[in-house]
Amino acid sequence: MSKMRFFALQELANRRPIDVEAPSNKLSDYYGIHVFNRQKMQEYLPKEALRAIDDAIETGTPIDRGMADLIANGMKSWAKTLNVTHYTHWFQPLTDSTAEKHDGFIELADNGREAIERFSGKLLIQQEPDASSFPNGGIRNTFEARGYTAWDVSSPAFVVDATLCIPTIFISYTGEALDYKTPLLKALAAVDKAATEVCQLFDKNITRVYANLGWEQEYFLVDGALFNARPDLCLTGRTLMGHSSAKDQQLDDHYFGSIPPRVTAFMKELDLECHKLGIPVKTRHNEVAPNQFELAPIFEDVNLANDHNQLVMDLMKRIAQKHHFHVLLHEKPFKGVNGSGKHNNWSLCTNTGINLFAPGKTPKGNMLFITFIVNVLMMVYKNQDLLRASIVSAGNSHRLGANEAPPAILSIFLGRHLSHMLDVLGAEDSANEEKKALKLGIGRIPEILLDNTDRNRTSPFAFTGNRFEFRAVGSSANCAGAMIAINAAMAHQLNAFKAQVDALIANGTGRDEAIFQVLKELINASKNIRFEGDGYSEEWKQEAARRGLTNINHVPEALMKYNDPQSREVLLGEGIFNENELNSRIEVELEKFTKKIQIESRVLGDLAINHIVPTAVTYQNRLLENLRGLKEIFTPEEYEVMSADRKDLVKEISRRVTAIKVLVKEMTEARKTANHLGTQEEKAFSYDQHVSPYLEKIRDHIDHLEMEVDDEIWPLPKYRELLFAK
Ligand code: ADP
């Protein structure tokens, strides 16, 4: 193993950037060439098929078999122009990545001898992959392994690696969701309906509300050879040991520095492939930590944006390999160095082109804006636990509420002016005054916001001018987790708002007045969720506790909040999940957590005992040899003086080696105990409380040994090598 480290370093010296050519220097020449978009549909589909797709997207009208055959045929003809040989239903099981099962277009003709190319409507619309190897949290009983994938018409088919990929949902034989997409589509439909009803209080022309998502993907790149020499990175996605590098991000020089040439080549190819797939990636830059980068597209409809994020994570992995890199999507690959998140920029937009989180041009428009902002405040305030549950994971727990910022407390940053304005509105007490404030105060919003330049980088849920930015999402996560929670909770909040307003109106209150009264109530009720200060500070933790905001640092505990009355009211009440699906979701998440800690614990135990301890003992033997030599040659008095430090080091190494062995043994016992517990909940809590703490304790000894043992025999690439190799 130690040889691998040095081979890897040698290989590194010979790396050169790989040339990447764009097919044309005009982006529009190749943008979207790998996606069956509108333009291709027009070219390859008859008019009635196109109309059927539009109806399916707009009103959910099912596509009949005959029509599906037409569409499948058109898709196949288009795919053939790209030399496509296979097709797959592409779906998002509850794992960390997407799944696909490739089938050839080939089928035997009726005579059983000739091969013919076939892709029928039946194959386009629905398939039956074996669901038994995907997490299902108890939904699927052992004798019924079937699951169905069904075409999601709203997300266009695309071609990757000579394979036609059809975005699909994935459900069990009994019709229950086994994936992220199914509940996401339901949450988006729920928010559309609820938001539209609220909008109609203001403007009858508004008949649809779309949720938008703009994600910002952070990631690390490490050299492929170094990566392969680190079993912990290979098996867990993060380093389970490694002393911090003398230099890491102190100077902030990475953020402002130029992008290294090998990385530029990788980014260029990634951009190209994204653009061919119609993924509107726009910005790419260095991030805070060394070898950390970010990629962000222009925002899109949530469902499409999320498919694109899943696809991009997949593309990154493949393209990185070509450039002899490995991409790390883990939230915390390196201890003591900035972790990776995936900010989710979220907004709601009407069919009439109004962004509901952007101030309007008229007082009426601004009242609409205030209505939505205030409902977001209340939504987050009431659903802190649900939102947190939607983003926690073993990996993300190293970012949130761990040794470093940000904390696991939900709060909203609005900016000084908007916050002040809400304070004023909330404080008005006479109805007439309220109306005045409405006309005067609300009418002034645009100018106020324009020069409102203060931005707060420490807020987990920040208003950034025309959208909210949910920053607690982990870099490896499927954004759907967060988007399901946010949009479902928003739907629920808007429904409650509408019901309150309607009740006042039914009692004879005027409409504007009713809206105003409810808003005022919500502004005051949700006040505690607003925080403009430093979200990373110790004072905020104390202040948040005084305000009664929750702060849950442990993953299993946070996950169990999916089952809280409030979360259930949202998720079951809005029809996002049924009881069975919700329970299964919690089971799957708990099990994922347990498995991740279990794997980390095994890998660490193995590395500690089979790599680190032998290396430390080898070095100790060398010291002992040295001591014996000194003793032979020098007088006892001289020897005493000369040997003191080495004797200490021998003792120190012994102490650490013994400690490691004892701790690994204890950790193994803790695992055994946990494994024997009955439920996923018990297991996850036990892994969290009794196994997880050993990871840090063992690591601490190893990291000290790394500083003591001769660099020449240290088996694993060190932090300085992983982080600074260019
Ligand atoms: P920053 O790093 O300052 O947060 P970026 O430009 O890196 O900004 O990312 C901002 C993201 O927010 C982009 O994906 C962008 O498309 C998205 N975005 C901008 N406006 C909206 C909006 N109204 N709704 C949703 N996302 C938006």
Ligand code: MG
């Ligand atoms: Mg951002």
